[in-house]
Structure formats: structure tokens, C-alpha cells
Amino acid sequence: MSDMYPVPDEELELLDAYLDDALSDQALSELRARLAVEPSMMAALRMLRDERSTRQAFFQSIDPTPAEVDELVADIRHAAARKRWWQDRRKLTRWASAVAACLVMGIAGAFVYHAWDKTPLRSNGDTPMVSGNGMNTVSARARYAVEVTDETGNVMAVQHFDNESEANDFRRDVRLMQQRHRQTTHGMTIMDNDF
Amino acid sequence: MADETTELFEKAVRLHSRRLLAIARAVVGYRASAEDVVQQAVLNLFEHRERYDWREPGGLLRRAVVNEALRILRKPKMSVVDEEQVPGGVMPDAAIQNREMITHVRAAIAKLPEHFRSALVLCEYENLSYAEIAKTLDASVPQVKTWIFRARRQLAEMLKGYYEAERRGLRT
Numbered sequence: 001m002s003d004m005y006p007v008p009d010e011e012l013e014l015l016d017a018y019l020d021d022a023l024s025d026q027a028l029s030e031l032r033a034r035l036a037v038e039p040s041m042m043a044a045l046r047m048l049r050d051e052r053s054t055r056q057a058f059f060q061s062i063d064p065t066p067a068e069v070d071e072l073v074a075d076i077r078h079a080a081a082r083k084r085w086w087q088d089r090r091k092l093t094r095w096a097s098a099v100a101a102c103l104v105m106g107i108a109g110a111f112v113y114h115a116w117d118k119t120p121l122r123s124n125g126d127t128p129m130v131s132g133n134g135m136n137t138v139s140a141r142a143r144y145a146v147e148v149t150d151e152t153g154n155v156m157a158v159q160h161f162d163n164e165s166e167a168n169d170f171r172r173d174v175r176l177m178q179q180r181h182r183q184t185t186h187g188m189t190i191m192d193n194d195f
Numbered sequence: 196m197a198d199e200t201t202e203l204f205e206k207a208v209r210l211h212s213r214r215l216l217a218i219a220r221a222v223v224g225y226r227a228s229a230e231d232v233v234q235q236a237v238l239n240l241f242e243h244r245e246r247y248d249w250r251e252p253g254g255l256l257r258r259a260v261v262n263e264a265l266r267i268l269r270k271p272k273m274s275v276v277d278e279e280q281v282p283g284g285v286m287p288d289a290a291i292q293n294r295e296m297i298t299h300v301r302a303a304i305a306k307l308p309e310h311f312r313s314a315l316v317l318c319e320y321e322n323l324s325y326a327e328i329a330k331t332l333d334a335s336v337p338q339v340k341t342w343i344f345r346a347r348r349q350l351a352e353m354l355k356g357y358y359e360a361e362r363r364g365l366r367t
Contacts, residue, residue, distance in 0.1 A: 058300040059320040062220040
């Protein structure tokens with residue numbers, strides 16, 4: 001490519017750097033001295049300057065007009081405003097989602113707690129327990145439950161009551177029934193007030 | 196804080212749009228809309244505007260536009276902007292000969308590899324130093340020097356016939 005120019009590529013690079021104002025002070029003074037005595041370097045410099053001026057004409061031609069710039073700025077402002085609006089909405093949506101998630105978790109937590117609260121407390125040490133043969137009466141905070149157990153103590157059923165007297169009545173009835181069942185099973189006859 | 200950033204952003208856009216648009220035009224040529232390139236680049240920055248320092252936004256904006264232009268050029272499918280639609284066709288005080296010459300140069304510059312073209316534009320249009328160009332294009336200074344050197348030599352080769360004709364015309 002350097003056959004176009006009267007100097008080799010290295011010298012062209014040096015001249016380009018000179019035109020780009022990228023030479024150190026020392027390199028600049030050395031080049032100026034060479035340009036004064038080397039016609040080939042001077043000729044190459046003139047060629048590079050000519051080429052550069054044609055490129056500059058091109059760069060001037062692509063310089064936008066004020067109207068074009070105004071239009072672009074207006075477009076960017078409009079698009080930026082739109083983007084900001086969406087960003088704000090997204091931020092709001094994120095907040096709303098977070099609040100909704102907290103609410104859902106709170107409600108779910110309350111539901112689970114409430115459901116747990118309703119379950120009979122069988123062997124909780126804090127809970128007063130009324131027990132008898134074959135069954136236990138458990139007092140929870142608001143309700144009473146009577147557990148019906150078999151002879152080995154396994155719970156077969158749980159009956160809930162709203163007050164203690166009902167629970168005790170049920171317990172007594174079940175106990176009587178179980179006594180009769182045992183008597184029948186073992187072939188024993190016990191004279192009782194009930195007969 | 197957010198409003199201050201937006202204000203600085205708008206000020207930066209007003210201040211730098213002209214040069215950004217010219218850079219985009221030089222880099223993408225006929226192959227995309229320079230306005231779209233600038234707008235997309237600037238909006239990308241706006242989306243994360245809190246991250247940047249908008250007091251000295253020249254380098255940031257320039258880098259964004261060049262990168263966006265290069266990204267667009269790398270896309271496999273691109274709509275070619277018609278030559279008549281290319282802005283900058285209006286040249287005040289420009290003679291027909293001058294317009295013809297500009298058409299030649301524009302066509303030649305459009306044929307350069309993207310990085311050569313970007314480096315050349317930043318050097319000769321933006322008058323940036325090699326170090327600033329290297330920073331903008333995320334390259335080393337020697338690499339930038341090579342790109343600019345090759346860009347100039349390739350342009351000279353492509354415009355050789357035009358230059359020779361011009362010189363012959365000047366001599367006769």
C-alpha cells in the first residue's frame with residue numbers, strides 16, 4: 001500500500017501521529033528538522049493532509065442541523081419520560097406485590113395458628129386434664145374434648161363439647177357403657193343399682 | 196436526588212446530541228438509523244442513570260453511542276437506510292464537485308471494518324487522543340493506532356482513483 005506514498009509505512013505512521021497532534025515535544029522537533037531537509041517526507045505530509053481534508057469535508061457533511069438535533073432531543077426526552085413512567089409503575093407494583101405477599105403470609109399464618117389452637121391438647125402439662133377409665137376429658141382454652149380410649153389406652157375417638165358439664169356427662173355415659181361391655185364379655189353379672 | 200440526576204441527564208443530552216448523532220451517522224452509515232442508535236444508547240444509560248456520574252457525561256455518552264452502533268452493525272439482519280434518507284445530504288455552500296467527493300468518501304468509509312471506522316471517526320471528527328479512543332472502544336492504544344493507520348491507508352487505496360483524477364485535474 002505504501003507504493004502510493006513516497007515514504008515507507010513507518011514514516012507515514014509518524015506523519016499521521018504528527019497530524020493527530022500525538023507526538024512528544026522531542027519527536028516533534030526531530031520530525032520538523034527532517035521535514036525541512038527531506039522532500040519525500042514533505043510530499044507525503046502534503047498527501048496525508050489532502051486526504052484528511054477530504055475526510056473532514058465528509059465529517060462536516062454529516063454534522064446534523066439544529067432542527068435535526070432538536071427533534072432528536074425531543075424524541076429522547078419523550079422516550080425517557082415514558083421509560084421513567086414505566087419504571088415508577090414497576091417500582092409501585094413491586095411494593096404492592098411485597099405488601100400483598102406479607103398480607104397473604106400473615107393470613108396464612110393466622111389460619112394455621114387458629115387451626116392449631118382448635119386441636120385438643122392431650123398431654124400438655126399446662127392443660128388441666130380430667131381423666132377416667134377408658135377416657136380423658138381435656139379442657140382446651142375455649143372447648144372441651146373427651147377422648148374415648150380402648151383398654152390399652154389408645155385413643156379411638158374424640159368428642160368435643162362447649163362446656164365441662166356436658167363433657168363430664170358424656171364421659172360418665174361412656175364409662176358405664178364400657179363397664180357393661182366388659183361384664184358381658186367376661187360373663188360376669190354384677191348386681192347394680194341400674195338393674 | 197433522582198430528579199437531580201434526571202435534570203443532569205437531560206442537560207447532557209441537550210449538550211452532546213449533535214456530536215453523538217454525527218458519530219452515529221459516521222459509524223453506521225446507511226445501514227441503520229443514526230437517530231435510533233443515539234436514542235437507544237442514551238435510553239440504555241437513562242435506565243440505570245443512578246449508576247453514572249452525569250457531571251462529565253461526554254465520554255460516557257460517546258462510548259454508549261459507539262457501542263450501540265457497533266452492536267447494531269453486528270446484527271445479522273439490518274434494514275438499509277436509503278441514501279436519499281441519509282441525513283446530512285444538505286450541505287450549505289457545497290459545490291457539486293464537493294458533494295461528489297463527499298459521496299465517494301462516504302461510500303469508502305462505509306466499506307471500512309467497523310472498528311477501523313469507529314476509531315477514525317473518534318480521531319478525526321471528535322479529535323480524541325489515542326488513549327481516549329482506546330478507552331471508548333475498550334481497546335489498547337497500540338491497537339487503536341493500528342486501526343486508525345489501516346483505516347486511513349484502506350481509504351486512500353479505495354479513493355486512489357478519485358485522488359489521481361483530482362490531481363490530474365488540478366495539473367491541467
